[in-house]
Amino acid sequence: MVKGQLDLMLLAVLQTGPAHGYALIEAIRQRSAGVFELPESTVYPALHRMEEESLVRSEWGEVNGRRRRVYRLTAKGRTALAGERQSWRRFSDAVSSVGEGP
Amino acid sequence: MTATINRYLEGFASALAVGPRRRRRVIQEAEDHLRDAAEALEAKGVPPVEAEEEAVRRFGTPAAAAGAFGSTLSGRLWRTGSRWHRRRSERRSPAQAVQGPRQPPPFASPVWCDVCGGDVGPDEGFTATITAVIDIDSLVTLVAHASCYDLGESILALRGVPVTASLAPTPPSA
Numbered sequence: 001m002v003k004g005q006l007d008l009m010l011l012a013v014l015q016t017g018p019a020h021g022y023a024l025i026e027a028i029r030q031r032s033a034g035v036f037e038l039p040e041s042t043v044y045p046a047l048h049r050m051e052e053e054s055l056v057r058s059e060w061g062e063v064n065g066r067r068r069r070v071y072r073l074t075a076k077g078r079t080a081l082a083g084e085r086q087s088w089r090r091f092s093d094a095v096s097s098v099g100e101g102p
Numbered sequence: 103m104t105a106t107i108n109r110y111l112e113g114f115a116s117a118l119a120v121g122p123r124r125r126r127r128v129i130q131e132a133e134d135h136l137r138d139a140a141e142a143l144e145a146k147g148v149p150p151v152e153a154e155e156e157a158v159r160r161f162g163t164p165a166a167a168a169g170a171f172g173s174t175l176s177g178r179l180w181r182t183g184s185r186w187h188r189r190r191s192e193r194r195s196p197a198q199a200v201q202g203p204r205q206p207p208p209f210a211s212p213v214w215c216d217v218c219g220g221d222v223g224p225d226e227g228f229t230a231t232i233t234a235v236i237d238i239d240s241l242v243t244l245v246a247h248a249s250c251y252d253l254g255e256s257i258l259a260l261r262g263v264p265v266t267a268s269l270a271p272t273p274p275s276a
Contacts, residue, residue: 021131022138040139040160041167044131048124048171069131 006046007055008088009036011073011081014056018072020063021047047071055080106154107136113164120171128171136161 013019013027024047025040050056055077061070073081115129139157144150161167 039162041162
């Protein structure tokens with residue numbers, strides 16, 4: 001999986017609401033019907049990078065009585081998500097056009 | 103949390119080469135993730151030991167997981183220093199326990215601190231209350247690092263020995 005695809009999925013899941021890393025991985029697994037089984041550690045470098053880019057922000061919060069680092073989408077992240085979705089649609093349409101033939 | 107996740111986190115922390123502030127957050131997030139993953143598997147009926155083994159397997163090898171965070175100069179120095187002290191501690195005989203408050207050693211003139219990157223004056227220092235079996239070199243490193251990066255309570259693991267250090271600056275003498 002390329003970096004852009006992971007970013008798109010993380011931003012898309014965060015659009016539904018704030019979540020911590022494990023919840024994000026589980027959401028991706030469920031929404032992809034098990035197709036995407038990532039090494040779970042890969043989500044954290046991506047989240048930290050997106051936080052440096054101000055696409056998400058995080059803070060320590062309480063989840064089910066436990067302290068967890070919770071991430072949420074920023075306004076800039078929402079804009080980036082829209083852009084990533086557009087890029088993906090263009091890419092997948094192009095692949096389909098070529099792959100499925102005339 | 104059984105030995106599996108503890109061992110994994112030790113290897114992960116050893117391979118991590120990021121700066122101290124970010125390091126604490128990364129290790130904490132990794133631990134939280136592994137606990138959540140193991141508990142989710144146990145809720146599905148997986149025995150606890152197998153659940154932890156599966157949780158760490160899904161997380162990725164310690165080297166790969168740590169490597170994905172990249173490296174910084176301060177992180178590489180931290181990693182090298184930690185490994186050096188660990189190897190040195192293993193070569194020495196078991197240390198004596200340090201209990202009760204210790205006053206910083208008195209010295210007449212400012213002393214250069216490699217960790218701080220600056221002078222530490224005779225009126226500056228920290229009172230550390232530590233109860234642990236720890237060699238004196240590691241104690242000096244613990245105090246120096248905690249004083250630079252994290253005043254207050256720090257929980258550090260030195261080769262699997264949990265150390266709780268409560269630090270507070272001593273006021274300069276009048």
